[in-house]
Every structure is written in C-alpha cells, then in structure tokens.
Amino acid sequence: MAQQDDFAPTVALADAPAPVQTLDIRFTGSGSEYFRIWIVNLLLTLVTFTLYAPFARARRIAYFQNNTLVGGDPLGFHADPKKMFRGYMLVLLLGVGYWAVSNFLPGLAWIALLVFMALWPALWRASLQFRLRNTSWRGVRLSFAGDLKGAYLSMLPFFLPALAFVLFLPEVTEGEDMAPEVARRGAIVMGSVVLVFTALVPWLMARIKRYQHGGYVFAQQRTQLNTGAGRFYGLFLKTGGVSLVVALVGAALIALVLFVLARGMFVDMAAGQKRALVALVVPVALGVIYLLIPLVSTPYFGARFQNLLWNGTRSEKIRFDSALRFRSLFRVTLVNWLLIVVTLGLYWPFAKVRTARLKLEAMSLEVDGPVDDWLASAQQTGKGVLGDAAGDFFGMDMGL
Amino acid sequence: MNAPASLHSQWFDGQSPKPHAVSLRVDSGELLMRVEDETRRYPLARVRWPERRTHGQRQAELPDGSLIQHADAAEWDAWAEVSGLQDSAVVGWMQSWRATLVALAGSVVFLAAAWLWGVPWLSQTLAHQVPDSLDRHVGQQSLQQLDRLFLRPSELPQKQQDELRQRFKSMVERAYPQGDAPHWELAFHASPVLGPNAFALPGGYMVMTDELVALLHDQPDALVGVLAHELGHVEHRDGLDMVVRASLISALVGVVLGDASGFLATVPATLATQAYSRDTERRADAHAARLMHAGGIPPSAMAVFFERMLSKSEEDAPRGDGDKDEGGGVSLPIAIGSHPDHLERIRFFREWEVDVER
Numbered sequence: 001m002a003q004q005d006d007f008a009p010t011v012a013l014a015d016a017p018a019p020v021q022t023l024d025i026r027f028t029g030s031g032s033e034y035f036r037i038w039i040v041n042l043l044l045t046l047v048t049f050t051l052y053a054p055f056a057r058a059r060r061i062a063y064f065q066n067n068t069l070v071g072g073d074p075l076g077f078h079a080d081p082k083k084m085f086r087g088y089m090l091v092l093l094l095g096v097g098y099w100a101v102s103n104f105l106p107g108l109a110w111i112a113l114l115v116f117m118a119l120w121p122a123l124w125r126a127s128l129q130f131r132l133r134n135t136s137w138r139g140v141r142l143s144f145a146g147d148l149k150g151a152y153l154s155m156l157p158f159f160l161p162a163l164a165f166v167l168f169l170p171e172v173t174e175g176e177d178m179a180p181e182v183a184r185r186g187a188i189v190m191g192s193v194v195l196v197f198t199a200l201v202p203w204l205m206a207r208i209k210r211y212q213h214g215g216y217v218f219a220q221q222r223t224q225l226n227t228g229a230g231r232f233y234g235l236f237l238k239t240g241g242v243s244l245v246v247a248l249v250g251a252a253l254i255a256l257v258l259f260v261l262a263r264g265m266f267v268d269m270a271a272g273q274k275r276a277l278v279a280l281v282v283p284v285a286l287g288v289i290y291l292l293i294p295l296v297s298t299p300y301f302g303a304r305f306q307n308l309l310w311n312g313t314r315s316e317k318i319r320f321d322s323a324l325r326f327r328s329l330f331r332v333t334l335v336n337w338l339l340i341v342v343t344l345g346l347y348w349p350f351a352k353v354r355t356a357r358l359k360l361e362a363m364s365l366e367v368d369g370p371v372d373d374w375l376a377s378a379q380q381t382g383k384g385v386l387g388d389a390a391g392d393f394f395g396m397d398m399g400l
Numbered sequence: 401m402n403a404p405a406s407l408h409s410q411w412f413d414g415q416s417p418k419p420h421a422v423s424l425r426v427d428s429g430e431l432l433m434r435v436e437d438e439t440r441r442y443p444l445a446r447v448r449w450p451e452r453r454t455h456g457q458r459q460a461e462l463p464d465g466s467l468i469q470h471a472d473a474a475e476w477d478a479w480a481e482v483s484g485l486q487d488s489a490v491v492g493w494m495q496s497w498r499a500t501l502v503a504l505a506g507s508v509v510f511l512a513a514a515w516l517w518g519v520p521w522l523s524q525t526l527a528h529q530v531p532d533s534l535d536r537h538v539g540q541q542s543l544q545q546l547d548r549l550f551l552r553p554s555e556l557p558q559k560q561q562d563e564l565r566q567r568f569k570s571m572v573e574r575a576y577p578q579g580d581a582p583h584w585e586l587a588f589h590a591s592p593v594l595g596p597n598a599f600a601l602p603g604g605y606m607v608m609t610d611e612l613v614a615l616l617h618d619q620p621d622a623l624v625g626v627l628a629h630e631l632g633h634v635e636h637r638d639g640l641d642m643v644v645r646a647s648l649i650s651a652l653v654g655v656v657l658g659d660a661s662g663f664l665a666t667v668p669a670t671l672a673t674q675a676y677s678r679d680t681e682r683r684a685d686a687h688a689a690r691l692m693h694a695g696g697i698p699p700s701a702m703a704v705f706f707e708r709m710l711s712k713s714e715e716d717a718p719r720g721d722g723d724k725d726e727g728g729g730v731s732l733p734i735a736i737g738s739h740p741d742h743l744e745r746i747r748f749f750r751e752w753e754v755d756v757e758r
Contacts (some may be wrong), residue, residue, distance in 0.1 A: 043503040
C-alpha cells in the first residue's frame with residue numbers, strides 16, 4: 001500500500017517538466033594501488049616483449065573506469081583482452097612496417113603516408129566505437145554513432161600540410177644543386193603552408209571535437225557539441241598569449257640575474273672567462289624557459305579545453321558541466337613533475353591518479369527526469385578486428 | 401554442512417539503467433541469481449568476475465550481457481571467498497606490496513640487461529641482417545640530404561684527393577690481405593658548417609671535409625687514421641645500428657611510461673643514444689688502431705688529430721658547441737660531443753699495443 005502511495009505523485013507529474021537531477025562524478029582510485037598494478041603490468045609486459053601489453057591495458061582502463069563513479073554508480077569496462085591482443089598484433093605489424101619504410105626507404109615514405117591517411121580516420125572511428133561499446137553505466141553500454149564519412153571529413157584536413165610537402169618537395173630533392181630561386185620558392189611555399197595550417201588548427205580542432213562529441217550515445221540519448229569555432233580560436237590565442245607572457249617573464253628574470261651577476265663579479269673577470277660564463281648561462285636560461293612554458297601552458301590549455309568541450313556537450317536530456325580551474329591543475333601538475341623527477345619516475349602512477357581525480361571530479365551531469373525509465377537502443381553487434389585493433393592503439397581522448 | 405552463502409546485490413538487465421535487487425549464491429559450479437520470483441543459473445566459468453582490489457566497486461558480467469554491481473567491495477570479496485571463487489595469480493600479486501617490490505626489482509633488472517646487452521645485441525643483429533643494397537640505398541639518400549644542407553663541392557686539388565685516397569687504399573689492402581674489406585667510397589667536400597670533420601654513412605659512403613684536410617695538411621697518416629676510424633663504423637654498420645637502437649630505446653620508454661608526454665619520452669632516448677654513440681666511437685677507435693697497425697702506420701699518428709681538434713676547440717671555446725647531430729641521425733661525424741674525451745682517446749692511441757686488443 002505504501003508503495004502505491006509513493007508511485008502516485010510520479011504518475012501524476014508525468015506531463016509536467018521532469019525534475020532535474022544532478023549526478024556528480026567521483027574518482028575513488030588510489031595512487032598506491034595503481035602503483036602496484038602498474039609495476040606488475042610493467043614487468044609482465046617487459047618479459048613478454050610487449051605481448052602482454054593489451055592485457056595490461058585492459059586492466060588499467062578497467063581500474064580507472066571502475067573507480068569513476070557517476071552519480072554513485074561506476075563505469076564498467078568490458079573489452080575482451082584476447083580480442084585486444086589480436087588487434088595489437090595487427091597494429092604492431094603496421095607500425096613496424098611504417099617505421100621500416102620511413103627509416104630505410106624514405107623515398108617511399110609518401111606511399112606510407114597515403115596508406116596511413118586512408119586508414120587513420122577509419123581506425124580512429126573504430127577505436128571510439130570499440131571503447132564506448134565496451135563501456136557501461138548501470139549495465140547499459142554506451143555507443144558511438146558518428147559515421148565514417150564524418151570521420152574522414154573531420155580528420156583528413158590534418159594531413160593536408162604533410163601532403164603539400166610531399167607533393168612539392170620531390171622537385172627540390174631531384175636537383176643536385178639547389179638553385180637559389182628554387183630554394184626561395186620552396187621556403188615560401190613551406191612557410192605559407194605552415195602559416196595557413198597554423199591559422200586553421202583551431203577550426204579543424206573544432207570540427208574534430210564536434211564530430212567526436214556529437215557521436216556519444218547512452219540509452220538513445222545522443223550528444224552534440226554546440227561550441228562554435230570562434231571559442232576555439234579564443235582559447236588557442238589565449239594559450240599562445242599565456243606562453244608568451246611566461247617566456248617574457250622568464251627572460252626578464254634571467255636578464256635581471258645576469259645583470260646582478262655582471263655588476264658583482266664580471267668586473268674582475270678576464271674577457272675569456274666572461275664569455276665562458278655567458279656560454280654557460282645562456283643555454284641554461286633557454287632550458288629553463290623551455291621547461292617553464294609547457295609547465296604553465298599545458299595545464300592552462302588542459303583546464304580550459306576540458307571546460308570548453310564538456311560545457312558545450314549535451315543531449316536532449318543530459319547536460320555536462322565542467323568547472324576545472326587552471327590554478328588547481330597547475331598546482332597538481334607542478335607537484336607531479338617535481339615528484340616524478342625526485343623519485344626517478346616511480347611517482348608516475350600516483351601522478352596519473354591525482355590528475356584523473358582532479359579532472360574527473362571537476363565534472364558533473366544534469367539529467368532531466370528519472371534515468372531509471374530510459375531504455376537502451378537495440379545493441380549493435382557489428383564488431384570487427386579493426387575495432388579491436390584500433391581500440392588498443394588509440395588512447396581514447398575524451399578531452400579528460 | 402553449512403548452506404552456501406548468499407549475497408544481496410544489485411543487477412542491471414543491460415537494457416535499462418534501472419537497478420534490480422537480486423540475491424546471489426554459488427552452488428555446484430553455477431551462479432544462482434534470484435530476481436524477484438525467478439532463479440537464473442550461469443556456469444561459473446562463463447561469468448566475467450571482477451578482479452579483487454582495495455578500491456572501487458565490484459562488477460560481474462553475465463553471459464547474457466547483464467551486469468551485477470556491488471557497491472561494498474569488502475562484502476563482495478568475503479562472499480566470493482566463502483563461495484570458493486579464486487583470484488588469478490596476477491591479481492594476488494598486485495595486492496601484495498612485497499610481491500610488487502619484487503616485480504619492481506625484476507623490471508629494473510630487465511631494463512638494465514636490455515640496456516647493457518639486449519638492445520646492442522639486437523640492433524647489431526638487425527643492422528647486419530639488412531641487405532647490402534638497402535644499406536647502400538639508405539646511405540645514398542642521407543648523403544643527398546647532407547649534400548643539400550651542409551656540403552659544398554671540394555676545393556682541394558684533384559691530385560691531393562687522389563693521393564689521400566691512394567694512401568688509405570693501400571693501408572686497407574695491407575690490413576685486409578684476404579680482400580674482405582667492406583665496400584667503401586670516399587668523397588671530399590668543403591663544409592663551413594661542419595668544420596674539420598669526417599663521417600661514415602650506411603653503405604660505406606665516407607665523407608671528409610676540406611677543413612679537416614687543411615687542419616692535418618702535414619699529417620697524412622693521421623688523416624688515414626681518421627678514415628680507418630670511419631671504416632670501423634662502416635664495418636660495424638653503426639649508421640643503421642644507431643637508427644635501430646634509437647627506435648628500440650623509444651619503444652622501451654614507451655612501454656615503461658605508457659602514454660607519457662612526448663617531452664618526457666625524448667629525454668631518456670636522447671641520453672641513451674649519446675651513451676651508445678660513445679661506445680661505438682670507442683669500438684671504431686679500436687678498429688682504427690688495429691687497421692693502422694696492420695697497414696703499417698703507427699696508431700700513435702692519430703694522437704695528432706685529437707691534439708689539433710683539442711687546441712682548435714679551445715680557440716673557439718665560447719661558441720664551441722659541436723654537439724648538434726646535423727646529419728639527421730644516420731651520419732657519424734668523428735668529432736661530435738658524444739665522442740669520448742679527447743685526452744682519453746689520445747692516450748688510447750699512444751699506448752695502443754698489438755696484444756692489448758682482441
């Protein structure tokens with residue numbers, strides 16, 4: 001009787017706007033446990049000459065997904081490592097072939113590039129399908145609905161500069177002596193290809209992400225990404241600006257140090273010693289700046305990009321929210337780098353867990369109405385070795 | 401006899417995200433799952449059981465695609481143990497700190513052995529498996545590339561070139577009385593960028609710069625010694641060897657760090673290449689000393705080369721960074737920064753005696 005009472009209001013409200021429910025994300029993995037998984041996986045992978053790699057990979061993904069709780073329920077990972085092994089062998093073969101051609105027969109590298117171009121988008125899509133099909137939440141498998149044509153349309157432009165070089169450069173290599181005007185023409189073409197491509201990267205990135213985030217499906221809810229290319233341009237410009245500021249500040253600090261040094265000790269130094277000191281300090285200073293820029297710009301871009309992507313991703317009944325702050329990600333990245341260096345790399349698995357926790361717990365989902373009433377669409381069964389191969393080859397880059 | 405333990409858990413049918421309460425029991429090789437009034441049976445071997453861990457929930461995947469999910473990991477593990485479900489050995493291993501440390505030690509030993517013996521052996525073997533024609537092809541292509549970037553036509557008189565070539569040739573003929581010397585081709589080039597230098601490419605292509613000939617214009621024996629050093633690289637196929645080694649090391653780093661960032665991955669690879677290239681230089685030096693001795697030239701003649709390089713690098717010390725590997729990976733210039741210390745090499749050639757080697 002009590003049960004019926006509970007049910008009554010729900011039925012009455014069926015036509016009213018469904019109540020919005022917030023599902024937060026928690027990550028329960030631990031660094032020390034992942035450390036043990038990592039070490040044992042590493043040893044097994046080494047002594048089997050990497051044949052164990054797909055099994056290790058399946059275990060690692062399962063660990064991270066099982067510890068990702070969405071609204072209290074973990075994600076499942078169900079891929080069969082034996083299938084991943086088959087795919088791994090295929091990809092290993094392709095990789096070794098590509099390596100051999102590009103190192104020993106560089107003249108044929110353009111064929112390898114063409115084969116690569118023809119395969120890459122299909123492999124990428126297959127890897128997304130594989131990963132999502134093998135991921136579940138509350139027992140319902142996710143899927144990826146992006147079509148093959150879309151994969152090629154969004155991926156192929158990235159190969160254009162390489163193709164332009166390949167098509168253009170043979171003319172130059174044939175000639176024994178490079179005539180100056182040919183060299184200049186080459187430089188101009190190369191320079192303009194690089195410039196145009198750099199200008200297009202944010203737009204291309206927007207296309208790729210719109211394809212990728214427009215294909216995630218859970219129980220008949222297909223997501224889409226509504227973020228315009230303009231905001232990608234904004235983010236890329238800001239990241240460039242941040243890198244520039246870091247470089248300038250770093251250079252200014254180093255110049256200051258040099259200046260102080262010059263006042264203090266240069267006076268009594270022979271010219272040769274001065275030059276030797278400069279020769280020592282300048283590479284060190286450049287090295288510091290070279291390290292400093294990615295240390296700041298990588299977490300900056302990482303945080304903003306995750307927010308940009310996931311705040312713009314939604315389906316009819318699901319909205320994602322991501323509020324990752326640059327400051328937190330910077331702090332974690334800094335500590336991770338330091339500890340990885342101090343521990344000679346042993347901190348690596350702890351760092352991975354910390355970063356995953358920060359990035360995942362910055363996210364949440366809003367869903368309309370009770371999720372319990374949703375139904376999965378008919379399960380796709382189309383599986384092929386390609387999907388398994390690709391699934392093992394690509395890390396799944398969900399912008400997380 | 402106690403009744404098989406039962407566990408109250410949660411089950412998802414795979415079609416809807418709605419959870420169902422179930423109770424689980426293991427009995428005579430089967431998992432019995434009671435959903436409302438119905439009992440479903442699954443052979444234990446066909447269920448994909450979760451791996452035991454300290455953290456995270458437990459999920460067991462049933463053959464029909466549905467899923468059991470249990471939030472309380474400790475409770476599940478206790479039930480699994482009472483019901484006689486076994487963990488795999490690897491899972492037990494990962495739960496024990498002591499076993500993990502053993503695995504860590506094992507990995508370190510493996511990596512050290514791979515570094516010291518595995519990679520050099522494998523790269524030598526692979527490099528010597530490459531057919532001559534391919535070796536020559538690779539050498540030609542890198543020579544073309546270097547030609548475009550760093551080399552100018554030689555300004556040495558043809559007579560001087562021929563003399564040096566003849567001198568080297570007669571030494572090689574005396575050092576290889578059976579005529580089993582590796583195929584070699586020597587070219588002279590001016591190169592303001594490379595300065596006094598010489599290098600060998602795959603396929604036996606050897607290049608000596610005009611600048612080096614000028615530096616040792618009064619010491620033809622030292623020039624022949626440098627060429628003997630390069631012939632050592634040719635005989636050991638060090639050019640190809642280096643390509644293979646660099647790739648093997650990056651592969652190893654990739655295995656250890658997984659999806660590590662590109663920057664992290666390049667540091668060990670670069671260090672390794674440097675260390676290995678120092679070894680190959682020592683070996684080429686030893687080869688040169690043997691050749692010179694067999695060809696009737698005292699190996700100590702080589703010392704002059706290092707002495708002059710040393711005094712030259714002191715002259716332009718402030719900008720003396722000859723450390724760049726300009727040749728795109730396959731060339732082995734004789735005087736790059738990864739070469740062993742010059743003083744040590746001077747001593748090596750001065751003190752070389754027949755019975756010290758081999």
